[in-house]
Amino acid sequence: MHPIIATGTGSRWVDGYRAGTADGFDLGAASAADQVRAVDPDVVFLCSPNNPTGTALGLDVVEAVLAASDRALVVVDEAYAEFARPGTPSALTLLPGRPRLVVTRTMSKAFAFAGVRLGYLAADPSVCDALRLVRLPYHLSSLTQAAALAALRHADLLLSTVDAVIAQRDRLVAEPPALGGGGRVHAVPSDANFVLFGGLADAPATWRALLAHDVLVRDVGLAGHLRVTAGTAEETTAFLTALDAVLSEETA
Ligand SMILES: Cc1ncc(COP(=O)(O)O)c(C=O)c1O
The missing domain is CATH 3.90.1150.10 (Aspartate Aminotransferase, domain 1)
Structure with missing residues (x-):
């Protein structure tokens, strides 16, 4: 969906490739940083874990990608974060002091609530303010928000x-x-x-x-x-x- 949505907004999409660690499906910090330097993108999407490979990224990869550009917004897609193995750090821990980092999550997986179509993100307040300016005007219905609030009240049960x-x-x-x-x-x-x-x-x-x-x-x-x-x-x-x-x- 990331390339489809990007293309739908008129953005050029460049696929990265996974390399740089012993397992061919993993993404190494040096390789990721090289790819970002080569393309100089406006936005980078890192899926942690990636679907269908399933292994979360090391935070060194996120840090290297942030360091490889002085302007790119780096979006870490943590759709499966609740299923991470013990000791797997979230990119949320990197947020303080990194205003170009965005961490996205969803209620589709751990909450088993895909039908509600509700995703959310954590980022620097300046990024959240900018998103409020550019988001579509009717992107989340009040029924969806009410359902999500009810789900959050029962989070222990749903999780x-x-x-x-x-x-x-x-x-x-x-x-x-x-x-x-x-x-x-x-x-x-x-x-x-x-x-x-x-x-x-x-x-x-x-x-x-x-x-x-x-x-x-x-x-x-x-x-x-x-x-x-x-x-x-x-x-x-x-x-x-x-x-x-x-x-x-x-x-x-
Ligand atoms: C890596 C990844 N990110 C995000 C999603 C999106 O989930 P949703 O659009 O249901 O919030 C999925 C769903 O399969 C996924 O695999």
Whole structure:
């Protein structure tokens, strides 16, 4: 959506690429800073974690990107922040003294409230004031705001499923290497409510085989990889059992 929305506002969009750390899906500070210097953008979007890869960015990446430009607004998209692994710092901690940093979040994920279409951000007061000037006039209905306020009053209840989802997410990262197929399947470390797993010889074929076992995952178009969303313990077990069977069939 970031490129679609940017293009819709008449902005030129430049895709970055993920490189600079041992895991090919991660984004290293030096690489990110080089890319920003090369393009000299007005706005940089950093997804932490990125979808579909799922691993949160180190704050060194955010700091390096801020330092690589003296004018770019740096937006850190923390849509999945509530699912972060312990010790994963939020870019919110960098906000004091950094007026070009914006941290965005959403009620769609941890609050399981995607239908309300409510996102929010934290930034320097000068950025918030400027946004009030340029935002669309009717961007958030009063019904939406009332629903969100009611959800916030029940935040403890609505967020109570987060720990359960994290437990299943951690199973989805830990267990695939022990499945059939001789341990060739691995999962990318996740700070989100989904897990990208790789090592598949033919991801579309594995997707179809999982569907034949009544398990629907997402083919995100990355060679050898599929993405699975964390659900209930029963759903996780059903997925792992089906994947084990599919991998064993493939290697038989
Ligand atoms: C990285 C990332 N940011 C933001 C969102 C947006 O969520 P929403 O538009 O529902 O607030 C998503 C949803 O999939 C996402 O993956």
